[in-house]
Amino acid sequence: MKKSPTAEIISVGNELLIGHTIDTNSFWIAKRLTRFGWTLQRITVLRDSLEAIQDGVRGALRRNPNLLITLGGLGPTHDDMTLKGVGLALGKRLALNPEAFAMVKARYSALEASTGLTRFRRKMATLPEGAIPLPNPVGTAPGVAITIDKTRLVSLPGVPSEMKAIFTGSVIPILIASKGQAPLEVSIGLVGIIESALAPALDRTRKAFPRLYFKSHPRGREGGVRTLIQLHVYSVDRESRVQLDKAIAYLLRELSKSAYSGPKGQEKPARKMLES
Amino acid sequence: MKKSPTAEIISVGNELLIGHTIDTNSFWIAKRLTRFGWTLQRITVLRDSLEAIQDGVRGALRRNPNLLITLGGLGPTHDDMTLKGVGLALGKRLALNPEAFAMVKARYSALEASTGLTRFRRKMATLPEGAIPLPNPVGTAPGVAITIDKTRLVSLPGVPSEMKAIFTGSVIPILIASKGQAPLEVSIGLVGIIESALAPALDRTRKAFPRLYFKSHPRGREGGVRTLIQLHVYSVDRESRVQLDKAIAYLLRELSKSAYSGPKGQEKPARKMLES
Numbered sequence: 288m289k290k291s292p293t294a295e296i297i298s299v300g301n302e303l304l305i306g307h308t309i310d311t312n313s314f315w316i317a318k319r320l321t322r323f324g325w326t327l328q329r330i331t332v333l334r335d336s337l338e339a340i341q342d343g344v345r346g347a348l349r350r351n352p353n354l355l356i357t358l359g360g361l362g363p364t365h366d367d368m369t370l371k372g373v374g375l376a377l378g379k380r381l382a383l384n385p386e387a388f389a390m391v392k393a394r395y396s397a398l399e400a401s402t403g404l405t406r407f408r409r410k411m412a413t414l415p416e417g418a419i420p421l422p423n424p425v426g427t428a429p430g431v432a433i434t435i436d437k438t439r440l441v442s443l444p445g446v447p448s449e450m451k452a453i454f455t456g457s458v459i460p461i462l463i464a465s466k467g468q469a470p471l472e473v474s475i476g477l478v479g480i481i482e483s484a485l486a487p488a489l490d491r492t493r494k495a496f497p498r499l500y501f502k503s504h505p506r507g508r509e510g511g512v513r514t515l516i517q518l519h520v521y522s523v524d525r526e527s528r529v530q531l532d533k534a535i536a537y538l539l540r541e542l543s544k545s546a547y548s549g550p551k552g553q554e555k556p557a558r559k560m561l562e563s
Numbered sequence: 564m565k566k567s568p569t570a571e572i573i574s575v576g577n578e579l580l581i582g583h584t585i586d587t588n589s590f591w592i593a594k595r596l597t598r599f600g601w602t603l604q605r606i607t608v609l610r611d612s613l614e615a616i617q618d619g620v621r622g623a624l625r626r627n628p629n630l631l632i633t634l635g636g637l638g639p640t641h642d643d644m645t646l647k648g649v650g651l652a653l654g655k656r657l658a659l660n661p662e663a664f665a666m667v668k669a670r671y672s673a674l675e676a677s678t679g680l681t682r683f684r685r686k687m688a689t690l691p692e693g694a695i696p697l698p699n700p701v702g703t704a705p706g707v708a709i710t711i712d713k714t715r716l717v718s719l720p721g722v723p724s725e726m727k728a729i730f731t732g733s734v735i736p737i738l739i740a741s742k743g744q745a746p747l748e749v750s751i752g753l754v755g756i757i758e759s760a761l762a763p764a765l766d767r768t769r770k771a772f773p774r775l776y777f778k779s780h781p782r783g784r785e786g787g788v789r790t791l792i793q794l795h796v797y798s799v800d801r802e803s804r805v806q807l808d809k810a811i812a813y814l815l816r817e818l819s820k821s822a823y824s825g826p827k828g829q830e831k832p833a834r835k836m837l838e839s
Contacts (some may be wrong), residue, residue, distance in 0.1 A: 302778065306594025318582025330606075334605070364758065405759070501641075502611070505722055517583075
């Protein structure tokens with residue numbers, strides 16, 4: 288089985304930690320990593336603090352992901368300090384990057400006439416040494432990429448439209464170049480079985496099919512009405528496909544055996560829906 | 564200025580890292596921590612992996628937060644392994660906790676008649692030594708609390724209704740007992756000024772009022788129409804209140820000075836709205 292390439296996300300911004308903004312960026316990226324067969328190992332949300340960013344980046348690099356994405360803190364103001372934190376973590380000086388500066392200049396010349404490039408705009412083109420800028424087609428601050436040993440570190444802005452544009456233009460090609468196996472996924476929705484009642488059947492199936500990944504998600508309350516079981520296979524060869532089909536049949540058989548010992552007042556066997 | 568008590572969240576579940584589920588739990592908790600004057604320092608999202616949980620909990624404890632909340636992985640199935648991971652991180656054995664077992668038993672006797680307590684249900688009452696169970700009024704798996712040095716570690720289920728019920732019953736009292744100063748917050752929405760154009764004014768205001776915390780959030784695209792500035796004060800004494808009023812007046816004055824050098828095609832000075 289081919290090993291799936293790994294990624295981590297570091298999402299920076301006090302607004303994410305005071306209950307002001309929900310981190311939809313990481314969720315959006317997680318979907319895409321999964322789709323290209325990458326494994327997102329960890330998301331870390333940090334405050335706008337140099338110390339926190341430095342510590343977070345160092346910690347992530349110690350785990351050697353193939354890709355480390357930082358989100359947020361690339362803008363023009365004082366509290367945009369992600370690149371400074373990355374520089375500290377890598378022991379790299381920050382310097383004005385001519386290519387990035389040209390990108391920022393081109394962007395502003397399209398936006399306004401008179402105002403010069405203030406130091407706040409130069410800031411957006413000041414990158415850790417050895418980094419390259421990634422074009423931002425819908426905003427001003429370029430993305431930033433730098434390679435450390437086996438890890439590609441990519442810094443993206445926190446504004447969702449800008450993050451998505453740079454991700455699509457510059458990160459998706461990285462995902463494709465080291466494409467893993469997108470998981471086969473089958474979801475089985477069960478109505479009228481509480482999670483703990485199906486645990487024995489799930490456990491037996493898991494033992495019978497050790498190569499498959501099973502996860503049950505209670506929906507609503509324990510004692511409530513719906514449990515979602517997901518089966519994942521991280522390999523798409525013919526044999527995995529066969530195993531997946533067998534596992535579903537096995538699981539449904541096991542569940543029908545235990546359905547009558549279910550919750551009180553449950554007269555009929557649990558209804559099973561094969562969603563996909 | 565009184566130091567704000569600190570918290571971290573560790574949210575466990577593969578579904579959060581494959582783009583299946585968005586971590587609304589952490590967001591919900593972040594709001595409440597902020598409201599009670601606590602500072603959420605970091606959110607870490609981890610896979611259902613013993614090694615990841617052990618590493619994540621150890622890392623968080625090294626940073627000595629006053630409160631460490633883990634979310635998810637308390638249920639009956641094989642991939643619910645948070646307490647085992649916490650036990651490994653703390654070097655504590657897991658054992659059946661009689662008080663927790665009584666809670667689980669009481670819950671199931673309300674739900675069903677015939678089925679005994681399987682090992683899956685015993686699992687939900689198996690806690691690290693020294694831990695105490697927290698009542699779960701709407702589900703089966705109790706929450707778990709344990710104190711390590713100056714850190715209170717609380718493990719809550721991932722099902723939102725259960726998490727919220729235990730948080731409200733057992734965690735809010737902890738927040739109140741060490742209540743910090745809830746920040747005064749003022750948001751100023753600016754229309755027609757791009758973030759980098761207001762950076763100089765914001766920077767001067769920041770220097771004039773070093774005790775205040777400022778943050779600007781671009782809304783929409785850079786070059787677009789709206790920027791939100793937030794001012795926070797982490798102290799609610801009379802002097803802070805006065806400082807906040809002065810800072811708003813100062814900032815608006817600085818902004819009106821620079822408004823005419825704004826984006827091309829901007830004839831009128833930027834409209835300013837004092838939202839609160």
